[in-house]
Amino acid sequence: VNSSQPRLTSTAPDALPDTSPSTLSLQQVLAQALDKTQNLSEARITQILAHKLPAQPEALDFASVWPLAAYSLERASQVQAASPEAQQRLLARLARGRFVEAYQIEKAGMSFAAKMSLLAESIAEQKLYSLFASEEAQHFHFIQGVLGDDLPNDKDPFITLLHELITHAPRRPLQFMIQVVLEGWGIEHYTLMMKACQHPGVRPALQRILQDEASHHSSGVALFAEADLSPAEATYTLEMMQHFLQLVSIGPVSVLQAVHEELGGLSQAQQAVFWDETQAKSETRHKLDLLQNLMHKAQAHKLLARLQAQDAFALRC
Ligand SMILES: [Fe+2]
Numbered sequence: 001v002n003s004s005q006p007r008l009t010s011t012a013p014d015a016l017p018d019t020s021p022s023t024l025s026l027q028q029v030l031a032q033a034l035d036k037t038q039n040l041s042e043a044r045i046t047q048i049l050a051h052k053l054p055a056q057p058e059a060l061d062f063a064s065v066w067p068l069a070a071y072s073l074e075r076a077s078q079v080q081a082a083s084p085e086a087q088q089r090l091l092a093r094l095a096r097g098r099f100v101e102a103y104q105i106e107k108a109g110m111s112f113a114a115k116m117s118l119l120a121e122s123i124a125e126q127k128l129y130s131l132f133a134s135e136e137a138q139h140f141h142f143i144q145g146v147l148g149d150d151l152p153n154d155k156d157p158f159i160t161l162l163h164e165l166i167t168h169a170p171r172r173p174l175q176f177m178i179q180v181v182l183e184g185w186g187i188e189h190y191t192l193m194m195k196a197c198q199h200p201g202v203r204p205a206l207q208r209i210l211q212d213e214a215s216h217h218s219s220g221v222a223l224f225a226e227a228d229l230s231p232a233e234a235t236y237t238l239e240m241m242q243h244f245l246q247l248v249s250i251g252p253v254s255v256l257q258a259v260h261e262e263l264g265g266l267s268q269a270q271q272a273v274f275w276d277e278t279q280a281k282s283e284t285r286h287k288l289d290l291l292q293n294l295m296h297k298a299q300a301h302k303l304l305a306r307l308q309a310q311d312a313f314a315l316r317c
């Protein structure tokens, strides 16, 4: 037997599962064998990572991590009228939703840092993004541990936008959209999550993530120069900002959706009351103002002026 022959062929009879060929196609059998190989290699990688990363947290009672006030729900009459059990279910769902979102964001953060490292224009820049990649991997490791085996693959419109950016955006628009805008936005989001967190194991981890995100954001502000964007890059950045602002301007719809589904459905009139009681409009206004301030801080004056001229920072809720 030629020693360069593919290993799968020579070991196939032992490696293949004991299944009748008449019920499984060759592709299915190969896919099963490949799965097994990948799982073995994943188990080895997990062992190696265990020496490099801290132990992941114990399983959490999601409902205990944040109180109703962390979602501006403390004055919502429909929530106050719900049974304690229903309130706990709602709190658990909302907390899990935050971790699921963080899971997707930190996973995207690892890909972002790797892409920016490959696109770097100097060795110093490559070092910077390689350090970011390590930090994002640590953030991801923590969030993955919190979620345990219940790992998400659902994508909301925000995560879809994030994936579009990381897959297709060139270096400079990526620097602006991810580091300046989304990581700047993330600082506020993680700060609110950290301050209201009631869980002693989660709070310090959020604090650590927050510190790292603040440094990722500030380096983005320092490195970005609007004048360096080509006309095509400026147009692309503008389009992506328009998408993002649309998602923000419609208000906290995922919280509304969770209340709607967990507490048995809200009528149109109840939804309007809910919007008032949770101060959805003023909180959304604050978020849109924050995004304008981030653009101002990065001196993205032309992009900001074009978005303002299109009324892209207007409330739509
Ligand atoms: Fe991160």
Ligand SMILES: [Fe+2]
Pocket: 109, 136, 183, 212, 213, 216
């Ligand atoms: Fe980051």
